Amino acid sequence: MSLRLYNTLSGQVEEFTPLEDNRVRIYTCGPTVYDYAHIGNYRTFVFQDILRRHLKYRGYDVVHVINLTDVDDKTIRNARAAGVPLREYTDRYIEAYKVDRQLLNLEEPQKFARATEHVDDMVKLIQALEAKGFAYRNEGSIYFRVEKFPDYGKLSKIDLSGIRAGARVDADEYDKANVRDFVLWKAPKEDEPHWDTPLGPGRPGWHIECSVMAMKYLGETFDIHSGGSDLIFPHHENEIAQSEAATGKPFVRFWVHAEHLIVNGEKMSKSLGNYYTLRDLIAKGYKPAAIRYLLASVPYRKPLNFTFDGLHQAQQSIDRLRNFRFRLTKEKFPEGENPALQERAQAAREAFEEGMDDNLNTAKAEAAIFDMVRDANTAMDRGEFRDGDRGAFLDTLEHWDRIFAVMEDDDHAKLVKFGFIKPLAKGAADAISWQDEQKIAIGNGYTSAVLVESLTEEEIENQIKEREAARRRGEYARSDQIRDNLLKAGVILEDTKSGTRWKRK
């Protein structure tokens, strides 16, 4: 089986094959770095990561470019409000974005392309469009003449005749010959950053950066271009117009768009008070892996209804998988093998792969793995599981996690690493209850954290040994006290047939 993907351009699910044998060239629209990205953004970014990972899983050599829009009305406005230069301001949020990416296990692309570092290339493309008669100037700005490009609307299926000229125009909109036309190059305004170029002074329009950076790194025709569904029009439609007008070649083969995230059935907005960044959720005590899992769980073409209940459920689901793997690796089983069970593991792997090939149906892929987990647990409980069967199940689990990337229990370590959790000295937790999950301002004052008393692994292991000794002596009051104390420090103990295990809350 091979990957089938819904292509916005055709409006159908199509069999995916790359232009070049084994190499897939993909461009995904990244953030505009004027603030922290919100979980709606990350719904799309996680989806793009799932797509990327599945392509790799299927053996493709993936070349991936992500753009960073670091100049636009909002970045300029916010940088000015903050009283810092644009570059310094956007650097700050690019840094935050990259931290978020690591928290969510989003793989690194080959290239993060910043708009402001490609102004020269944009100038060249605009000049090419001017030379071919697709562009015109007006009061220092340069516009794309949409009526010169007959294919306009092929992606978004808009009917151009339906847009009435002069219906609504922004107060500060530049003069255009036709309302459908869009700006390629903006004349400089008072107090705004601008570049002095052969086109004259100004700054780039929004759409031009993606055409330029995509073609620069991926070629004039490449395989996949992805973003949120809101970008279909006008952003991606305009990219197609600019690029294909300039090159005369098809710009992108597969356009893939993620549906939006909503919160409690309503759209997310600051005014409704249901607007969350990744940091907001972490400050509430949720694990990054749970957030990733939730965002990945709903197949990308369906709106995702974000709720805290759903986030809690995601956390439970991950725990179930991690518990299973722990049992698989640590529990003692009789020697030998059970071929029927190993076939079961292999079948689960095939079912999960089939789900992913089916337009990245992550829900199906998850069901496949949970079916396997239940069957394996049952076999273990019934004594049918053999020592030699571990590998087959671990193998399927490992393959599954190449895409979902939630199995490794490193949330705590990552949060400490990036300063979201500030470990307290031992004993300090008495003064500040761990349960309170108190937020404190740390770093540059633009993030928050959960306070937690942090025990080292060695300290935890020693406590467990002490508890086991007490249990052997039948001193259950003592052993329960140790367990309670560890729980207060965020460590959960579980007694299994193969000994006591621990994990961080």
Add this chain to the structure above:
RNA sequence: GGCGCGGUACCCAAGUGGUAAGGGAGAGGUCUGCAAAACCUUUAUGCGUGGGUUCGAUUCCCACCCGCGCCUCCA
């Protein structure tokens, strides 16, 4: 108004022209010093509403209702 996505159990959610995956939550049970984990049983005669096609529809068709997105530089 135009284009698009969606409405499946308490919550999230898959799915198919032939009689409803999976996860979470709840209830009962097994195991355990207790707890946790795990397992077993159980929770939709029903898939937004009303029609139609069909031997048979949640799945196809029509109409309608509701949510969301875009149609103004929003992932």
